[in-house]
Amino acid sequence: MSLAHQYRRLLLAYPRAYRRERGPEILGLLLDSAPPGRTRPTLREAADLVRGGLRCRLGRPASRTVGVWAVLTALICGLFTAALAARLAWETSRPQPDRAEFTAVFTEAFPGHRLSDDVSTAPALFVYYNQPLRLSQWRGLVLGDGGEYQEGSASGSASGPMPTPPDRTLTTAVRRLEADGWQVSEPTSTVLRTCDAASCRQAGEPVETVLVARRGDTVLRATFNDPDTYGSYLSVEVQRTTPPAVVPAAALAGLVGGALAWLAFGWASRRTDGRRGVPLLLGITLVLWWTPAVLATPSLVGHHLDEPHPSWHPLWEWLGQPALSLFFLVGLAGAATLSTIALVPRREPHPLTLSPG
Amino acid sequence: MTQMREPTFLILTSLAGGPRHGYGITQEVATLSAGRVSLLPGTLYTALDRLTAQRLVEPDREEVVDGRLRRYYRLTAAGLDALTVETGRLRQLATVAETRLRALRPRTA
Structure with missing residues (x-):
């Protein structure tokens, strides 16, 4: 060549x-x-x-900031695409544990403890108020209740009095789980602030201890609580971990989405050069898209640091979705308006012409 | 106008000597900077597009040499003004620095 x-x-x-x-x-x-x-x-x-x-x-050759706007757009679009791909790749997961699997895990970890009858199981991988998400629920999802869309799980609690002291129950659980091939994380304890009064502090606040373990594609999360406050001394949740296909699918989709967003941004930027209101509309769109991510990420980082997470929360939750999906949708309307403005035919900018000096 | 970057200053300076094509500009910039600044084509045309959009530079004429298209660029009146202002700013800074250095030398000698 x-x-x-x-x-x-x-x-x-x-x-x-x-x-x-x-x-x-x-x-x-x-x-x-x-x-x-x-x-x-x-x-x-x-x-x-x-x-x-x-x-x-990107067009706009005299602009010194268009590159920054393009990077912000490509990055957030890449992240949204990656989140969508991650959700699709989650479909490669096994269904959430059923009652039989949950009971077997509970019995394995906590022998001698009585499991209450109200074991709840998830009818789908991800649930909205413990039900599969339906299109008819869009209003609740968009208008403030989006945070209720989360990974399903099988959960239940122990009933009756604790048969052994808390320390012994925890030690036995760790020993038995490890013997059965579970990877057990160091239990974490948190003092719960149930009230601000001085009398509460004197009486001693309840302590919550969390035990997290993983085996294969399953995670167990056992929480030891004050039975007087929570009705049961032990609640257990079992759910699936992130399937192996999620990370590569999200990475690939993120790269492709980001690259396409860059090209689309450039196309729209060149075609809207000189049109009034376009930078403002782009700014509003990006604020609407980035704000949920900026709000959600620090809170999730704190949550991940507070207790072991064998499986990270799904990518869309880091982007504040669908908890703040209204922001996303209004931003999407902004992006659609920008694309429509770019589609409207306009006089092409003057080609490079030569003029006698 | 924001402060001019060195490659932009050198491109405008190279065009102050008369219209030049892309290759001529890169050669002249290398000469002016004693080989310190070497403009690659992508960088040069990004700068020329920006300077053209800012109306500091404009195309002058085209010619084909050995089958290769050469487009000449020249400074506009606004480009000349911008270069004059920037040159004055750099001269003033250089003068201040020289004054300070002259005052420093007797003490350090």
Whole structure:
């Protein structure tokens, strides 16, 4: 392949219309600058052309901030695409544990403890108020209750008095779980603030101890509580971990989504250059998309640091979705409006014209 | 106008000597900076697009040499003004620095 041909391939980073107008000129400069005997572009040249082409795709050559806006757009769109792919890849998971599986795990970990009859199981991998999500529930999902959409689980609690002291119950559970192949994390204890009065502090606040263990694609979370406050001294939850397909699917979709968003941003940016209100609308859209992520991420980081998580919370929860899906949807309307403005035909910017000096 | 970056200053300076095509600009910039600044084509055309949008530079003429298209660029009146202002700013900074250095030398000698 000739050097000129290789340079032409690198020039594909530039938009087609720009290549048509300036391609021969840039190619001429590249060939003029190449020392004799060069057979292929240097890495520095290639990186420079790709960078120049990606910048050129954004249009607005005099703007110093368009690149920042493009990065913010591509990043959040990539994350949304990755979250969608992650949700789809979750379908490769086994169903959430049923009553029989839950009972077997409970009995295995807590022998001698009586499981109450009200074991609840999840009818779907992800549930909304412990029911499969239905289209008719969109109003609740969008208007404030989106946080109720979460991974389903089988859960239940012990009934009656604790047959052994708490420390012994915990030690026995850890020993038995490890013997049965569970990876058990160090139990964590938190003092719960149930009231602010001085008398409460004197009496001693209840302590919550959490034991988390994982075996294969299943996670067990046992919480030891004050029975006077919570009705049971032990509640147990068993659910599936993130399936192996989720991370690669999300990473791939994120890259593709981000790249497509960059191209779409560039297309819209070039076609809306000089149109009033477009930067403001883009700013509003990005604020609506980024705000839920900025609010959700620190809180989830804190949550993850507080207790062991063999399986991370799903990506969409880190993006504040669907808890703040109203923000996302209004932002989507903003993006659709921007695309519509870009689609409206306009007079093409003046091609590079020569004028006598 | 925001403060001019060095490659932009050098491109405008190279065009102050008369219209030049892309290759001519890169050669002149290398000469002006004593080889310190070497503009690659992607960077040069990003800068030329920006300067054209800011109306500091405009296309002058085209010619084909050995089958290769060369488009010449020239400074506009606004480009000349911008270069003059920036040159004055750099001269003033250099003068201040020289004054301080002259005052410093007797003490350090």
